[in-house]
Amino acid sequence: MQIQVKVFTVNKRFPLTISRGTTAQTTNIWVSVSQDAIAGWGEASPFGVGNHGQSTDKIKDALQQVTPILQRFSPLQRQQVEEELIKMQVPSAVRAALDMAMHDWLGKRVGLPLWQLWGLDRDRIVPTSVTIGINSPAGARARARDWLQFTDVRLFKVKLGNPDGIEADRQMLLAVKEEAPNVEFFVDANGGWSLNDAMEMCNWLSDLGIKYVEQPLPRGEEQSLAELKEHTPLPIFVDESCFSCADIPQLANYVDGINIKLMKSGGLTEAMRMVNTAKAYGLQVMFGCYSDSSLANTAAAQLAPLADYLDLDSHLNLIDDPFMGASIQQGKILPNDLPGLGVQHSAFAT
Numbered sequence: 001m002q003i004q005v006k007v008f009t010v011n012k013r014f015p016l017t018i019s020r021g022t023t024a025q026t027t028n029i030w031v032s033v034s035q036d037a038i039a040g041w042g043e044a045s046p047f048g049v050g051n052h053g054q055s056t057d058k059i060k061d062a063l064q065q066v067t068p069i070l071q072r073f074s075p076l077q078r079q080q081v082e083e084e085l086i087k088m089q090v091p092s093a094v095r096a097a098l099d100m101a102m103h104d105w106l107g108k109r110v111g112l113p114l115w116q117l118w119g120l121d122r123d124r125i126v127p128t129s130v131t132i133g134i135n136s137p138a139g140a141r142a143r144a145r146d147w148l149q150f151t152d153v154r155l156f157k158v159k160l161g162n163p164d165g166i167e168a169d170r171q172m173l174l175a176v177k178e179e180a181p182n183v184e185f186f187v188d189a190n191g192g193w194s195l196n197d198a199m200e201m202c203n204w205l206s207d208l209g210i211k212y213v214e215q216p217l218p219r220g221e222e223q224s225l226a227e228l229k230e231h232t233p234l235p236i237f238v239d240e241s242c243f244s245c246a247d248i249p250q251l252a253n254y255v256d257g258i259n260i261k262l263m264k265s266g267g268l269t270e271a272m273r274m275v276n277t278a279k280a281y282g283l284q285v286m287f288g289c290y291s292d293s294s295l296a297n298t299a300a301a302q303l304a305p306l307a308d309y310l311d312l313d314s315h316l317n318l319i320d321d322p323f324m325g326a327s328i329q330q331g332k333i334l335p336n337d338l339p340g341l342g343v344q345h346s347a348f349a350t
């Protein structure tokens with residue numbers, strides 16, 4: 001197969017602040033694999049999780065390194081390609097882009113959308129949450145209003161772990177709740193709390209009727225999850241602490257769910273394994289995203305019927321998304337009937 005790589009920059013309508021910093025723009029990578037006059041597309045986007053971050057340059061260099069080596073494979077040989085890439089220890093976002101592209105190629109080859117190829121039921125897709133980043137109470141209120149005008153919001157994800165402390169978290173969440181009294185909420189602390197803060201906040205959030213908390217403690221402090229779990233009734237999901245299915249067994253007793261992202265897992269193949277592993281342990285699953293465009297979020301949407309919660313909203317906050325694929329209808333991100341991922345260039349493609 002032939003592999004083509006192209007970088008593109010996407011800009012956010014509203015910059016997003018989380019406990020680790022603010023992002024207004026990212027440079028992502030579009031990957032195309034082609035054979036027999038069919039091209040399959042994938043995307044890699046950069047992300048940072050402590051020492052496990054993957055920058056655009058790191059991803060691009062690894063793609064350049066693997067391109068000549070993968071030429072001897074066909075897009076049908078996903079197992080061999082995955083083995084090769086794991087052996088070469090490339091960043092997981094590189095594996096994600098290639099795995100997505102090979103799946104897209106397969107769908108186009110057989111003329112079916114992936115969700116249909118897997119026999120999934122599109123009617124099972126739940127509405128996606130939309131994100132409100134760390135902000136002043138007034139700023140968060142304004143962001144909530146904007147989302148409510150943009151789409152039929154059923155679930156807000158509110159970013160907490162404000163560097164100014166948990167009192168700032170409380171004020172911001174109360175402001176957003178007041179602005180949207182009929183919408184459900186969950187929160188994502190992005191590992192921004194100490195164990196004491198997390199215990200206090202989780203109980204407060206539980207009393208407020210918040211659905212669940214994502215990543216209350218930093219990656220690397222998983223040993224404290226047991227104590228947190230013992231002291232709060234609020235369901236706990238992990239994101240930064242869980243990259244692939246191998247991370248699940250040791251977390252399973254102390255959490256209620258996991259956030260699966262294609263860039264962490266290394267693609268749809270591993271995302272599917274993570275779903276199965278999580279379900280075997282009785283955990284719930286959600287699919288999330290980084291600064292992904294419509295391309296990667298449409299890939300995740302193909303698996304969306306398997307998720308209990310969806311948080312695939314990054315492309316909805318882009319002013320120059322070069323791709324279009326899954327549409328948003330009644331707050332749900334729905335993959336279309338086109339073969340493969342069903343992604344095409346948008347008017348912003350260069």
Ligand SMILES: [Mg+2]
Pocket residue numbers: 188190214215239240259288
């Ligand atoms: Mg998260």
